[in-house]
Amino acid sequence: MVTLNNIETRIAELETAERRAMRIAQINESLSRANTELDILNAISELTREHGAVMPTLSFLENDGHLSRIVAMQDHLGNTIPLNSLPVTQFETYQYPHMNLAMQNPDSPLMISNLHDDNRLNDNARAVISSFGVSAFLIMVLRTGTGYQGVITFAWIEPQDFNIEMMAVLRAIQPTAAAILANYRLRLELENRIEERTKELLHAQEERESFQQQIIEGQRQALQELSTPIIPLLDGIIILPLIGSIDTARARDIMRSLLKGIADYRAK
Numbered sequence: 001m002v003t004l005n006n007i008e009t010r011i012a013e014l015e016t017a018e019r020r021a022m023r024i025a026q027i028n029e030s031l032s033r034a035n036t037e038l039d040i041l042n043a044i045s046e047l048t049r050e051h052g053a054v055m056p057t058l059s060f061l062e063n064d065g066h067l068s069r070i071v072a073m074q075d076h077l078g079n080t081i082p083l084n085s086l087p088v089t090q091f092e093t094y095q096y097p098h099m100n101l102a103m104q105n106p107d108s109p110l111m112i113s114n115l116h117d118d119n120r121l122n123d124n125a126r127a128v129i130s131s132f133g134v135s136a137f138l139i140m141v142l143r144t145g146t147g148y149q150g151v152i153t154f155a156w157i158e159p160q161d162f163n164i165e166m167m168a169v170l171r172a173i174q175p176t177a178a179a180i181l182a183n184y185r186l187r188l189e190l191e192n193r194i195e196e197r198t199k200e201l202l203h204a205q206e207e208r209e210s211f212q213q214q215i216i217e218g219q220r221q222a223l224q225e226l227s228t229p230i231i232p233l234l235d236g237i238i239i240l241p242l243i244g245s246i247d248t249a250r251a252r253d254i255m256r257s258l259l260k261g262i263a264d265y266r267a268k
Contacts, residue, residue, distance in 0.1 A: 019165075027046075027176075042078065044056070045078065053155065054076040054157060055074070056152065058070070059152075061150050065103055066092060067090065102151065103141060109141075114160070132155065134157055137155055139153050140154075230264070
């Protein structure tokens with residue numbers, strides 16, 4: 001029997017599903033328009049900031065996930081944190097226990113709602129996480145069929161009962177975020193290769209132009225010697241045949257060659 005309560009519950013569920021779908025679509029659209037690492041991070045961190053998250057961080061995963069390299073970080077207001085202000089931006093992933101846990105099940109975000117009573121963490125792990133000044137962590141590994149692409153981490157100062165809707169949205173957009181990041185990293189790699197190849201071609205062109213200039217200079221000197229030949233006749237006597245027109249430049253060459261010939265042959 002359908003009751004008023006059942007109808008109201010069903011309407012509430014539909015409204016919740018609609019809001020969730022709209023938020024997922026909004027984030028996916030922002031991800032599709034992302035042009036930088038910060039754009040990718042901000043598309044997702046806007047959601048978690050609404051629920052009090054601090055220090056959202058995007059890292060590239062390299063060497064089959066064993067190496068993490070921070071590429072973007074924000075504060076709790078969404079302001080960019082300069083990477084050169086961080087003590088370290090690259091580290092071995094498995095040195096950090098919470099990252100190790102996330103890598104064990106990379107297809108679903110890892111939730112650490114309270115590091116102080118999470119039985120998955122030992123005392124050493126709690127000490128490591130506590131050193132960041134936070135009590136709760138959310139880690140989303142981004143992996144595609146071609147391998148590990150990156151990881152996004154969110155932190156909370158206080159222990160959390162993670163919002164159900166927030167988690168549902170994050171799970172839904174995780175594959176899209178991974179694909180977007182994979183395409184972005186591929187584009188970066190191609191741009192770097194093009195830049196390196198362009199530098200190689202420019203260097204080769206500079207060397208070729210330098211070589212051509214050397215040839216031209218050698219030819220000029222050879223022509224100069226041929227156009228102003230010094231011919232010794234007798235001891236102390238030289239001649240310099242003059243053929244063709246004589247302009248200012250050639251007149252200087254003639255005078256230079258003549259003076260050199262007089263010195264070389266001790267002509268009078």
